[in-house]
Amino acid sequence: MQKTVKQEMMALAGDQAVAYAAKQSDVDVVAAYPITPQTIIVEKFSEYVADGEVETEFVCVESEHSAMAASIAASATGARAFTATASAGLALMHEMLFVASGCRVPVVMAVANRALSAPLNIHGDHSDSMAQRDSGWIQLYAENAQEAYDSIIQSFRIAENLGVLLPVMVGLDGFTLSHTLENVEALPDEVVKEFVGVRKFATVLTHEGKTVPFRLDPDNPMTMGPIALQNYYFEFKRQQEEAMKNALDVVQQVNSEYAKISGRSYGDGLVEAYRLEDADVAAVCLGSTSGTMKTVVDGLRQDGVKAGLLRLRTFRPLPVEAVRSALANVKAVAVMDKCMSFGGNGGPVFHEIRHVLYEAANRPYVVNYIYGLGGRDSSPVELRSIYENLQGILRAGRVETPIQYLGLRG
Amino acid sequence: MTKQDKNWKEIAPAGVCSKSSITFLTGDWKTYTPVRDPAKCTRCLLCVLYCPDGAIHWRPEKGDIEFDYNFCKGCGICANQCPTSAITMKLEQE
Numbered sequence: 071m072q073k074t075v076k077q078e079m080m081a082l083a084g085d086q087a088v089a090y091a092a093k094q095s096d097v098d099v100v101a102a103y104p105i106t107p108q109t110i111i112v113e114k115f116s117e118y119v120a121d122g123e124v125e126t127e128f129v130c131v132e133s134e135h136s137a138m139a140a141s142i143a144a145s146a147t148g149a150r151a152f153t154a155t156a157s158a159g160l161a162l163m164h165e166m167l168f169v170a171s172g173c174r175v176p177v178v179m180a181v182a183n184r185a186l187s188a189p190l191n192i193h194g195d196h197s198d199s200m201a202q203r204d205s206g207w208i209q210l211y212a213e214n215a216q217e218a219y220d221s222i223i224q225s226f227r228i229a230e231n232l233g234v235l236l237p238v239m240v241g242l243d244g245f246t247l248s249h250t251l252e253n254v255e256a257l258p259d260e261v262v263k264e265f266v267g268v269r270k271f272a273t274v275l276t277h278e279g280k281t282v283p284f285r286l287d288p289d290n291p292m293t294m295g296p297i298a299l300q301n302y303y304f305e306f307k308r309q310q311e312e313a314m315k316n317a318l319d320v321v322q323q324v325n326s327e328y329a330k331i332s333g334r335s336y337g338d339g340l341v342e343a344y345r346l347e348d349a350d351v352a353a354v355c356l357g358s359t360s361g362t363m364k365t366v367v368d369g370l371r372q373d374g375v376k377a378g379l380l381r382l383r384t385f386r387p388l389p390v391e392a393v394r395s396a397l398a399n400v401k402a403v404a405v406m407d408k409c410m411s412f413g414g415n416g417g418p419v420f421h422e423i424r425h426v427l428y429e430a431a432n433r434p435y436v437v438n439y440i441y442g443l444g445g446r447d448s449s450p451v452e453l454r455s456i457y458e459n460l461q462g463i464l465r466a467g468r469v470e471t472p473i474q475y476l477g478l479r480g
Numbered sequence: 481m482t483k484q485d486k487n488w489k490e491i492a493p494a495g496v497c498s499k500s501s502i503t504f505l506t507g508d509w510k511t512y513t514p515v516r517d518p519a520k521c522t523r524c525l526l527c528v529l530y531c532p533d534g535a536i537h538w539r540p541e542k543g544d545i546e547f548d549y550n551f552c553k554g555c556g557i558c559a560n561q562c563p564t565s566a567i568t569m570k571l572e573q574e
Contacts, residue, residue: 174494235493274492277500284493293497305488306495312488 074333077255084215084247085110087254088180091222093118094262098149101129101140105159106192107244108182134159138166145175146294148285150269157184160198170237171206173295176229177237184244185444193445194244196409200418206310208317209386211241211356215252218242220334226266227324233316243358314387321384340389342381343396349378351460354423355406356382366453377457393426402435402460408442416473435463441476452477510554512569520566527558
């Protein structure tokens with residue numbers, strides 16, 4: 071096995087870790103607009119630019135819609151583009167997110183996950199990125215600042231893979247991760263630069279009959295994302311679905327390649343199974359909650375409860391096989407949603423995990439816990455009660471309340 | 481759908497055009513046609529700059545402008561901008 075490289079221990083909040091990763095990833099263009107709790111990313115990156123530490127073109131735009139438009143344009147010319155946003159900012163990008171994925175530009179974006187208005191709330195939940203679930207972006211969710219750093223670096227490799235060519239968003243929980251100082255091991259600049267490499271291009275046949283790199287170039291003109299009506303639109307959408315399928319392999323490859331140099335990996339890159347081998351009861355969650363959940367699981371194990379956790383690191387593409395096999399022997403599953411799908415009979419992660427388990431050989435009980443909306447804290451005691459309820463379901467042999475609200479009054 | 485339409489595995493990504501738009505004569509769309517009075521026209525070229533379709537060309541060899549009716553959609557921006565009202569929009573059949 072290749073020896074991992076010597077790394078520098080730094081005290082970084084999640085946002086700073088993201089900015090540092092972007093700095094090291096040889097990014098050509100950053101177009102961004104500040105919004106809490108993502109602000110530090112853009113602020114920090116603009117300092118790198120002002121101090122001459124990067125050669126990046128920094129574009130101060132007038133809105134997030136423009137930030138995404140500029141990132142798409144930059145990426146379409148062949149540049150490596152990065153941006154960051156949160157909450158209402160991501161919502162304002164909505165239209166352009168589909169343009170990014172439809173134009174197959176490998177933009178990487180950090181999303182410091184935050185609740186959506188109204189009422190106004192600046193704290194962390196997943197309402198913003200879950201609302202962009204179907205925008206054609208790959209979605210990764212980080213558990214801690216270290217993973218946010220690692221995931222940004224990995225995302226350029228995933229997005230720019232010629233079998234993928236899709237934009238990637240990396241979610242880090244607002245404040246819990248974005249503003250909390252952690253010890254982060256950072257790779258040396260040259261190691262990151264070599265790992266992300268120089269962007270490669272697919273080749274396409276243009277209207278002039280020339281086979282050229284897939285990028286906007288005045289010497290080899292081409293039109294990206296023009297009109298495609300009843301006769302072709304559907305075919306382009308099918309291509310995007312194929313790219314998502316390809317991403318399942320690429321996320322895993324990049325995760326294991328990265329492990330060789332850094333010594334860090336996150337499950338198989340798609341999901342992280344924690345003490346699931348012989349678990350009877352398990353929770354499924356995303357993001358920073360999994361850190362607390364692992365401690366809760368350890369406590370339950372000490373008390374003789376066969377508890378486990380499945381962390382969904384990659385939400386898009388949905389790792390169907392990985393989830394199904396990780397939960398194959400679990401008898402009762404609690405799916406946790408830091409987001410609501412109003413009138414949808416449960417949250418978005420619940421819908422998808424239950425959908426995956428429908429095809430399981432031994433279908434477990436599956437319940438939903440909506441929690442942490444607007445940044446509400448979930449204590450270890452509350453999280454432990456989820457497992458206790460799952461044990462109750464196993465004892466009773468039935469589910470009484472399939473959808474529950476954790477830590478809600480009344 | 482015609483037989484020559486390609487399947488999703490055969491086409492370039494992102495809708496990259498396989499054909500030039502030169503053969504797609506969008507001038508067919510127009511209802512009104514810009515007609516210029518050369519006597520009133522001062523060759524200020526504002527219409528050339530404003531035309532959203534690039535369908536008005538400056539021909540230096542002639543010292544004059546030329547409308548490309550194959551691509552003029554008849555939007556009327558040229559007539560609206562013309563400071564000497566040298567351009568009028570006429571119904572196609574007139």
